[in-house]
Every structure is written in structure tokens, then in C-alpha cells.
Amino acid sequence: MSKLKKLIPSEQVMEILNRYGGSLNIVIISRIKGDIDEKILRKALNLVQANYPYLDHRIIGGLEHLHFTDKETQNIPLKIVYFDKNHSLQNIISKELNTPLKSNKSLLRCLLVFNKKNPEIKYLITTIHHAISDGLSSIRLQSEIFNYCQIIASDRCLEVTTNSSPVSYPLSLDKLLLKNKINIINSAWFLLKLRLKMFVHQTESLKSEKNVAIELRRCGITQRFLNPDLTQKLLKLCQVENTTVQGALCSAMLIIVANKIRNNKQKKVNISCASYVDLRRRIKPEIAPENMGMWASFLTSFHTLKSEILFWEIARDVTAQINKGLKRKDMFKSLLMLRKLVENFLIDSETSLATTSVTNIGRIKIPEIKGVLTLEEISFIPSNVIFNKIFTVAVATFNEKMILNFTVSQPSISQETLDSLADNVILCLTEICDNTVT
Secondary structure (H helix, E strand, C coil): CCCEEECCHHHHHHHHHHHCCCCCCEEEEEEEECCCCHHHHHHHHHHHHHHCHHHHCEEECCCCCCEEECCCCCCCCEEEEEEECCECHHHHHHHHHCCCCCCCCCCEEEEEEEECCCCCEEEEEEEECCCCCCHHHHHHHHHHHHHHHHHHHCCCCCCCCCCCCCCCCCCCHHHHHHHCCCCHHHHHHHHHHHHHHHHHHCCCCCCCCCCCCHHHCEEEEEEEEECHHHHHHHHHHHHHCCCCHHHHHHHHHHHHHHHHHHCCCCCCEEEEEEEEEECHHHCCCCCCCCCCCCCEEEEEEEEEECCCCCHHHHHHHHHHHHHHHHHCCHHHHHHHCHHHHHHHHHHCCCCCCCCEEEEEEEECCCCCCCCCCEEEEEEEEECCCCCCCCEEEEEEEECCEEEEEEEEEECCCCHHHHHHHHHHHHHHHHHHHHHCCC
8 A cells, every 4th residue: 555755845955956957866886896787786686676675765846845755666777887088987986976866766876987997896886865865874775785785796585574565664753852951932032143144154156157047057976085194183183172173074175165265365265065865863863873864954153254264173072063963953943944944045046055064974883794896985975956155065984094075066166176175175184184193
């Protein structure tokens, strides 16, 4: 018997954005070494689809009447592609970031990418709707897909308990927030204060290099790394400096963007940073890691950067403002007001929601299943198509290496500018690690 579930406002926003070029959908990329093929991956996808109710659903209805349904859903779409010197991996990833999901058919799609020059290396790329997932959920899901592939490819006995019971949707986030004494009234008051703070602070943003209609924008991507040695140095320095890795990453992003805005002029720059927060352990009762859903929100910190910039001072300021927001439960209020924030942006797309944005899921821990396949790398990227002038990074640490995926909306920010900004952030973090004495 099929069921319908109305999308709550935060989920509705993600479907609206999906229709704008796939904006905010999450792309997960894994580099796999070993003998994996379409047949193995199809079996693995069928298993995860049977285990996760939301993967057996689609979205139907107009924007004001959106519902999840499990009626007439199809298998997770799977496509095989190849890359070489004429068709790069970055081009394939870029296409995924800029292609909406056919949400009336499926909320997840998958690519298996072969390297013609190195057949032993494959890339698994999944794109998932942000209404049913976040960074942590997405990484967990793809790691589970990999583990199933490992077992199947290694000819091991696979014992999986599939979800044969009637579909049960997770408790609505709106209802959970009400249980946690978060409501529309105090959330609306929070939004009013946020707008006032943005007005008083007169937040600056990167200069738009080219203005086009929202429908003509694309998400630009570039990937960078911190090697294991630098990653460990950064982690230790954050402890010594009484701050967090999130604070340090935000500091580097803010400094580089401030320097770009300042353009060699000696002036103060007022800027802001959106930091994304995991809600699972902050909701009572806590949400189990295996529960898919958009269990993430954001907090915005505001900063005035002078010509003489102290890296760790900014990092501690970011951390302090985040901690205050967590204590006030502002991340719940911003989530309840998310649809209003996005609708206001769509009306006035020159209004910047933040100068920079940082989402960091930290160290990825995947249970090791030994076999013929090796997971060499895994990271994620939320697509930013419509939010122009925001410099964004999605960060994950795997095998002790920090992977940083930088994005901007193009052509507002060119690929050349994106590459330069990303290089300077890495240079900033490298110099901090190399020059700080502990």
C-alpha cells in the first residue's frame, strides 16, 4: 500500500533548489582501486535501496503541494562513463553538480567512472537530494554501498536484513523542534535580528564578475588537499590555540576573501561566514547516525578584519560565536526560517546570505572490510548554483588527509578566481602550520 508524506518547509526548499540547476544537492566522490563493475554495483545499490525507505521514494506535486511517495518508484539510476584527456574527471563532477535530480522518478543517482589510462582505478559518484540527506548521511550511505561492493566482489557470503516492513518515515523535524521548545515565533524573531545584524554590520562580499539570471548560473568546482603531515599539524595547533578546526578553516577562508575584497587597499572589511552544524546529537532524543535526513543547519558569524590580521584570533572569534549560537539553539531557528531566507534571496538575488561558507564533517571513519577493493579517497560537495558571490568549501578528512572541495556560483565568480582563492587558502593553512611554533 503506497503512502504520501507532505514535505516540511526545509525539505520543500531543497526541492525548489533542485529545480534551479540542482543547487544544494550533494555529490559524493569515492576513488576505488580494484575490480568493480556495473553488475557488482547494481547489486549493491539494490541492497541499500531496500534498506533505506527514502531511497525507494520520489517527490510528486507542484511547489505548494509537494509529497514523498513510494508508488511507482524505479531502481536507483546507474550510468557508466569514461574519462580521459579529452573528458576530465572534473568535467564529469561538474556536470553532476549542475544537473537536477529527476525527483519525480528518483532521489539518488549513481555513476561508475572508468579511467581509460588506468583501468584499475574507478570512481563512484553519487548525487543525492538534500531533502533526504546531509553531508554525514551521504558519506555513510556511499561507504555502505562500497562495503556491499567489497563483499560481493570478494565472493563473500552476504547476509543483509532488508526492510520488508511497511514504510515508516522518520519523525518530522518540525515536530522534533517543537518538542525541543523551538517554534515559529521565536524563529521569526531570530530572523529579524539576523537581518538587522546584517544591515548594521554592512557585510561585504566578493565582487560579482558577471551578473546573469539565476537560470543561467552554474556551480564551479576545484579540489585541493592538505597532506597527512599538514593535516595532523593543523589538528594539534587548534588544540594548542584553544580553537576548533572549523574555526581555523573559517579563518583562512575569511582572510583570503578579505584580502581579495580589500584589493591591496588598507581598509577594514566587514564579512561573515556560515558554518554548518550537525543536529543529530543536539536533538532530544538523539538521532541515530543510520537515519537518513537533512539533520544539518547553519550558524552565521560576523567579523571585522583589519589590515593586520591575526589568524588564530579570528579562529577563536569564529569558535566563540558558534558556541554562543549553539547555546541559544540558533541553528534550529535558522532551519525553521530556511524557506523564508531562500525565497527572499530568489526575489533579490544580489543580497548575499554570507561572504563565505564552511561545512566540515571531520574525520571519516568507515568500518574496514578486507577484500579485493580498496577505498582510497572519499569526499562530498553540496552544489552551489544560485548563491552568487559566496565562496564555499566542503571539507572531509580520510586516511589522515584533508580533502577540500571549493565551489562558487559561476559566472559571478570565474574559474580563474576560484582556483586562485583555493590556492591561497591552502597556502594560508600551510604557512600557519609551518610557521607556528608549538
